[in-house]
Amino acid sequence: ETGVTQTPRHLVMGMTNKKSLKCEQHLGHNAMYWYKQSAKKPLELMFVYNFKEQTENNSVPSRFSPECPNSSHLFLHLHTLQPEDSALYLCASSQDPGLTVDHGYTFGSGTRLTVV
Amino acid sequence: QKEVEQNSGPLSVPEGAIASLNCTYSDRGSQSFFWYRQYSGKSPELIMSIYSNGDKEDGRFTAQLNKASQYVSLLIRDSQPSDSATYLCAVTGSNYQLIWGAGTKLIIKP
Numbered sequence: 664e665t666g667v668t669q670t671p672r673h674l675v676m677g678m679t680n681k682k683s684l685k686c687e688q689h690l691g692h693n694a695m696y697w698y699k700q701s702a703k704k705p706l707e708l709m710f711v712y713n714f715k716e717q718t719e720n721n722s723v724p725s726r727f728s729p730e731c732p733n734s735s736h737l738f739l740h741l742h743t744l745q746p747e748d749s750a751l752y753l754c755a756s757s758q759d760p761g762l763t764v765d766h767g768y769t770f771g772s773g774t775r776l777t778v779v
Numbered sequence: 780q781k782e783v784e785q786n787s788g789p790l791s792v793p794e795g796a797i798a799s800l801n802c803t804y805s806d807r808g809s810q811s812f813f814w815y816r817q818y819s820g821k822s823p824e825l826i827m828s829i830y831s832n833g834d835k836e837d838g839r840f841t842a843q844l845n846k847a848s849q850y851v852s853l854l855i856r857d858s859q860p861s862d863s864a865t866y867l868c869a870v871t872g873s874n875y876q877l878i879w880g881a882g883t884k885l886i887i888k889p
Contacts, residue, residue, distance in 0.1 A: 665822070665824070703787060703881055704881055705783065705878075705879040705880055705881045705882075706823075706867070706869075706877075706879040708876060708877075711876070719876065753822055753823075767813055767815070767825030767828060768823075768825070768877070769825075770822035770823050770824070771822060772821065772822050773822050
């Protein structure tokens with residue numbers, strides 16, 4: 664357990680479904696992130712929240728919708744996804760987003776998403 | 780496009796030998812450099828960070844940074860089968876967000 668908890672661990676959804684991924688951190692961090700990890704590709708930053716305010720949106724399609732109700736919780740709402748969206752979705756947190764990240768990011772265990 | 784390049788491997792190293800992992804980056808303004816280890820089916824975990832040119836040692840791990848040549852490497856001494864994993868290199872971009880390499884798969888053969 665890293666201090667960042669993600670649920671569910673695995674998710675299979677149809678292209679017309681709506682689902683949500685949840686992330687919770689108990690580290691007192693101020694920044695939270697959503698990443699997409701596809702096989703043999705670099706981690707793709709999707710969204711950044713700093714003190715629960717969105718500061719980055721890296722041209723992510725609108726079928727992905729983040730929500731950050733407080734600095735400890737982060738959601739990723741999914742709707743009308745495509746098969747190419749199948750990947751490992753990782754949540755991470757850090758003390759602050761704009762510093763040198765001395766202690767790096769702490770990642771959750773990820774959600775393995777399969778879109779059928 | 781700022782990039783971080785790593786050889787995807789797999790890199791196969793005998794148990795007890797030194798494993799050498801390399802990473803090059805394109806952004807000369809990068810200030811901070813990180814190595815993460817990711818076991819199969821698990822999330823990345825930070826193992827080393829380095830900010831200044833030269834070497835930084837932590838147990839069996841040594842990170843080496845050469846900003847002039849824009850590369851950072853990770854040496855693992857006395858390699859163990861438990862070191863078998865994918866190693867991700869990450870550097871900070873101009874906005875301090877991390878730019879990631881695709882990772883090098885390391886296999887330690889008993």
